[in-house]
Amino acid sequence: MLYYLAKGFVSFIQKQSRDFCIRTGEGFGSLLWNLGYRKKVILRNLDIAFPDKPLDWKLQVGKKSLQNIGRILFELPKIPQYVQTKEIEKIFFVEEGEELIKKGSKGKILISAHIGNWELAGAGLSHFFGNMVSLAYRMKNKKLNDFLTKIRNEAGMEIIFHNQSLKDFIKALDEGKILTFLADQNALRERGIFVDFFGLPASTITFPAKLALKYNKDILFGYIWFDEKEKVYRGKFREINFEKSGNMKEDLKNLVQAYTKEIEKAVREHPEQYFWVHKRWKTRPEGQPENIYD
Numbered sequence: 001m002l003y004y005l006a007k008g009f010v011s012f013i014q015k016q017s018r019d020f021c022i023r024t025g026e027g028f029g030s031l032l033w034n035l036g037y038r039k040k041v042i043l044r045n046l047d048i049a050f051p052d053k054p055l056d057w058k059l060q061v062g063k064k065s066l067q068n069i070g071r072i073l074f075e076l077p078k079i080p081q082y083v084q085t086k087e088i089e090k091i092f093f094v095e096e097g098e099e100l101i102k103k104g105s106k107g108k109i110l111i112s113a114h115i116g117n118w119e120l121a122g123a124g125l126s127h128f129f130g131n132m133v134s135l136a137y138r139m140k141n142k143k144l145n146d147f148l149t150k151i152r153n154e155a156g157m158e159i160i161f162h163n164q165s166l167k168d169f170i171k172a173l174d175e176g177k178i179l180t181f182l183a184d185q186n187a188l189r190e191r192g193i194f195v196d197f198f199g200l201p202a203s204t205i206t207f208p209a210k211l212a213l214k215y216n217k218d219i220l221f222g223y224i225w226f227d228e229k230e231k232v233y234r235g236k237f238r239e240i241n242f243e244k245s246g247n248m249k250e251d252l253k254n255l256v257q258a259y260t261k262e263i264e265k266a267v268r269e270h271p272e273q274y275f276w277v278h279k280r281w282k283t284r285p286e287g288q289p290e291n292i293y294d
Contacts, residue, residue, distance in 0.1 A: 003143040010077040010151070018087075021074040022231065029070030033063040038277040042066075044293055045276045049198040049267070064272035071226065072117050079123045087107035092124035092224070097237025100220055101129050107173030109212050109219045111240065111259040113184035115266055116225040120233055122180065123155035124224070131177045131192070133158045173217060182210040184263045184275075193283035194285050195257040197264055201293045203283035209255040213248065219255070221262035225270045238262070 013021060033039070042065065046058040082088040094101070101108075110132075112118060126132040134152075136159045139145035152159055160168055160179070171177055187203040194201040212219040222237035242258035245253050269276045279293055 002141060003147065004060075006144060006147060010147075011221045013074060013077040014081065016078075018075070018078060018082075019089075019231075022071055025072070025074030026067040026212050027070070028062065028074065029067035032070070033066045037066065041279055041293060042276040045280060046271075048200055048281060048292075050271070056100070059081045061272045062276060065274060065276045068116070068226065068273045069275070069277070069280075072119060073103045075117060076119050076152065077138035079120055080151060082120070083123055083127050083155050088120075088124055088127050092120065092128075092233050092235070094128070094235040094237065096235070097220070097222060098237060100237050101125070104218065105176050107176050107215075107217055108178045109179045109208050109217050110178050110237075110260065111175075111208060111219065111221045112180060112223050113263045113266060114182055114278070115270055118182060118224075119155075119232060119271075121222075121224045121235065122152070122157045122237055124233070124235070125178075125180075126156040126158070129178075131175075132180060133160050133172045134180045135160055135162060136183070137162050140218070169211060173211070173215060180286065181205070181209070183208060183259055184280070185278060186280050189283055192283070193253055193256055195253065195260045197260050197280070198267075200281055201285050202260070202281050203292070204256050204260050206252060206256055209252050209259070213251055213255065219259070221259055221266075223266050225273055236266075 006049050016024075042062040043058055046053070046061060046219065050058065053060065082091065099245055112121065122132065122134045134157055138161050139148065150157055160172065164227075169179060183205055185205070187205045189203060191207075192203040192205050196202070197204070208219070211217060219240045220237055221240050222235060224233045224235040230281075239264060240255070240258050242251075242254045245254070281292055284290055
């Protein structure tokens with residue numbers, strides 16, 4: 001049932017104008033906010049990240065973050081059209097760090113986060129630079145998963161799933177491709193390490209850091225944000241710098257901390273476009289309360 005609803009939604013949206021999708025998406029986000037969708041989680045996250053900000057500011061940011069999610073949802077079906085008609089070249093711009101993406105021919109790792117429109121970012125980067133491979137998690141509903149993957153593929157995105165063989169990741173790097181990871185989600189204890197994120201330990205995935213260190217690959221950070229005035233997306237990319245000690249365990253933690261700090265900087269620049277609905281600090285270090293979202 002859900003698959004057929006999604007298919008009908010996509011078919012309808014693909015016939016609409018981009019302006020319609022943006023306006024309707026933002027309206028849908030406002031509706032979610034007014035209905036109280038994840039409001040408790042959003043405000044708890046904002047209390048952690050911005051303890052000194054007034055409630056009015058947090059309420060405004062929370063509402064805008066849901067409007068951003070609405071934009072993503074309603075623009076997603078249009079992304080293949082943006083690419084095929086080359087409209088993507090009018091709505092997506094890399095303003096900082098283009099030379100870093102182009103530099104060298106060996107494979108790289110790109111760390112990003114759920115800011116702006118990460119789906120359009122993957123399509124835009126693939127269109128302009130090629131050789132991009134984006135990590136994705138499989139949905140439980142196979143039909144929905146295949147349907148979403150089809151949309152991404154039609155937008156020029158190459159997908160690698162989290163449960164594929166390590167050999168597939170290494171092969172992509174050996175072929176000179178750029179592996180993209182969204183590294184801002186809560187990691188299960190066995191998959192991550194705790195590093196500082198907005199002043200509170202957050203369990204963060206280590207896999208991209210392990211790949212970069214073990215195979216000596218360049219690692220970059222980048223994200224795109226939505227320019228509300230011009231109705232376009234603007235991207236920023238920069239190198240991730242960290243101190244190497246020669247000790248693998250220490251270097252791993254330093255690198256994970258370094259890219260987590262880059263994510264934090266980006267969120268501070270555009271808090272209203274971040275994915276605050278996620279329980280980022282859900283996994284807690286031993287000895288701390290297990291659920292800080294109660």
